[in-house]
Amino acid sequence: MQRTKAVPIVHIPHPALRQIAAEVSLVDTQLLELYNTLAYTLRATRNPRGVGLAAPQIAVGRRLFAIQLDGELTVYINPIITTHCKNQVLGPLGEEPQLEGCLSIPNIYGPVPRWKWIEIEYDTLQKDKLVRTSERLSDFPARVAQHELDHLDGRLFIDYSLSLGLQVYSENAESEKLEVISPEMLVALGAKEI
């Protein structure tokens, strides 16, 4: 068997990032390979280290993503949000907005409104079967999951920035300070109104 390798993460304006990914219905070698590659590629990310990676980000239009938090990696297949809290937040209550970034949009960061908690239903891979399970996520893990879920629907975080007029920043390599990017630049980068 071939060894799993990390594959390139595609960047905007790659069209794969704008397509709606298809359900996973069958466990075959192709899916197993994708599952392993996705997990391996996420683990291999450095500077910045990714917390989540969705299949469209490696140019595969399937509904699955991986999340790694505190060294633990989970793959979510065919995920859907079944319940969520009432209000969206930009970050933990009483704190500065939590800026999101994306491995497919290097060096750009911005606040995004997300549900504080969600219940997510998804398939896990057990031997060669898909087994449906559910989980409640809150705070940062909930934010990551919502960001990754958006990828499966061809949506990027900069779409929220553009539609809601939220500020977007880039990190100055020298000073490590965040500099504001103009809203018009989002249009140039392919952000879409939601």
Next chain:
Amino acid sequence: MISVAVAGSTKYTTLCVTSLASENDFALTTVLTPEAKPSGRKKILQKNPLAQFAEQADIPTIAIASNITNETKREVEQHTRPDFLLVVDFGYWIPQWLQVWPKIKSLNIHPSKLPRWRGSSPGQFVLLHGEKTSAVTLIEVISKLDAGPLYWQQDFTIQPTWTQTEYYGHAFSLVAKQLPDLLRQIYSGKLQPTPQPTDSPTPIARKLTRDDGFVPWQTISDTMDKLPPSLEAATRAYSPWPQLWTEVPTRKGPTRMKLLPHNKVQLAGQKPATWKQIQTAILE
């Protein structure tokens, strides 16, 4: 004789005014224009194109220092009331007393398909958004920005190679040709305005700044061989100013690089070149 006062500054104002000046039934009575500002690298005090035109044509001129004030009002009131006040690229908000100063109307030429893209930079925004068609519009000046009743609008097609220069050049040459006739028709009451919708379907085409053209290098470095259509549009929309630009790592440290229209790039202090020609100067 139809008397016209003009408020403006640029070569586009001058284009419109020249078109009126060449007709026998028009008299240009007053020019309102911003005072000469130091411009260019050597900071030479330079008169704007309209002020130069006014000087040559010997039209009484009111120079505006930094804002329209009571001083301006006193000066304006010493001039004879014209039939029309024509506002083109003026850069100042027109106060109520100035709106009603002319006997017939204060008019403004706005190079967009109003109510789309109100604001000072319509061409930049039309090009940035990759729109295929636009228009040039003649409206009445009211207090709400670019929202006055509409007299005339002419559509045009945008060529895919256009920068701001071609966009504005085309829009203003279209209206300049028609302007004498339009003013005659408004003068005689033959041309009546129709109201504009209160709200614009687009954001305000705000004035851009140098930093608006900045894009982080990491975000675009993958796509330099062939820019995606939206970024290519930005190279034209931001040309000649503020220009799409980034900062690239070179042996001399971070260096500003402009992304020019028509697949050209320009490193600070160098001539425009193709990406292939300068690619090796960039580290990583």
